[in-house]
Amino acid sequence: MALSVRIIPCLDVTDGRVVKGINFTNLVDAGDPVELAEIYNREGADELTFLDISASSSNRRTTLDIVRKTAETVFIPLTVGGGIRTADDVDQLLRAGADKISVNTAAIDRPELLKEISSHFGSQVLVLSVDARRSRIGYEVTTHGGRNATGINALKWIEQACELGVGEILLNSMDTDGTRAGYDIGMITDVRPICPVPLIASGGAGNLEDFAHALDAGANALLAASVFHFGTYRIKDVKRFLSQQGYLVRETSGA
Secondary structure, rough: OOOOOOEEEEEEOOOOEEEEEOOEEEEEEEOOOHHHHHHHHHHHOOOOOEOOOOOOHHHHHHHHHHHHHHHOOOOOOOEOOOOOHHHHHHHHHHOOOOOOOOHHHHHHHHHHHHHHHHHHHOOHHEEEEEEEEOOOOEEEEEOOOOOEEHHHEEEHHHHHHHOOOOOEEEEEOOOOOOOOOOOOHHHHHHHHOOOOOEEEEEOOOOOHHHHHHHHOOOOOOOEEEHHOOOOOOOOOHHHHHHHHHHOOOOOOOOO
C-alpha cells in the first residue's frame, strides 16, 4: 500500500526566533516558533521539523523550553535537531516532547553516535540531516550552514549512516536552500538508489510544481520553509495540487 506524501514545514530557530535566508546567509526574522507551529498544525502539516541552527550547550535549556511549548501546542510528529551530541541529549528532547531527533555535525565527528541512538531509542526516532553541496568530490557533506566543507562524499556517508541504524534521511541541498529555484533534482535522483530508508527532500521549494518534481525524483516527504513562512503557499495549496496530480496525501481541512 502506497504511503501518503508528507508535507513538513521547517522551523530554523536561532535565539528563540524562526529565521530564513538564502544558502543560510542574510537571515531574516520569520516569527515565533510556537505560534508558527500552532498555525501549521492547524493548517494540516503532516509533521514539523524544528532545527536550532545556533545550538550550543549554553542555550540548550532555552531550546528545551521552546521544544516543550511547541510539543504542547501541536498534535503531529515533531522532529528536533541542533546541538545533539549524546544519547542523553536525545533522552532530554524526547522527554520534552520531541517524537524524532535530527543529528548532523555530531554524527560526522563520531559516527558511532548513530548506532548508540538507534540501539537505545530505535531507528524510528533517528533522522540524519545531510547538508550537501556540489564540489570536486561530487556531493560533499558540509556543516555550519554549508560554510565548512568536510571532504566527505554524501552518497558514501548516507550509505554508512543507514547501516548504523538511521531511520530517515533529511537531504538538504546547500546549493538550492532558500533560493526558491526548485529542489535539487539531480541530488535526489542520485541519492534515491543508495538510500533504503525514507528520504526527505529539502532546499529550494518555490512553486507547486517543485514539490511534484521532487517526488518524481524519489523523495518520500517534502520539507519547506520560505514558501510557508512568508505566505507564498499554505499547506492546503500544496496538498490540493499534489492530489490533483495523482499523489496520495493526507486530507486536511486547513483553515
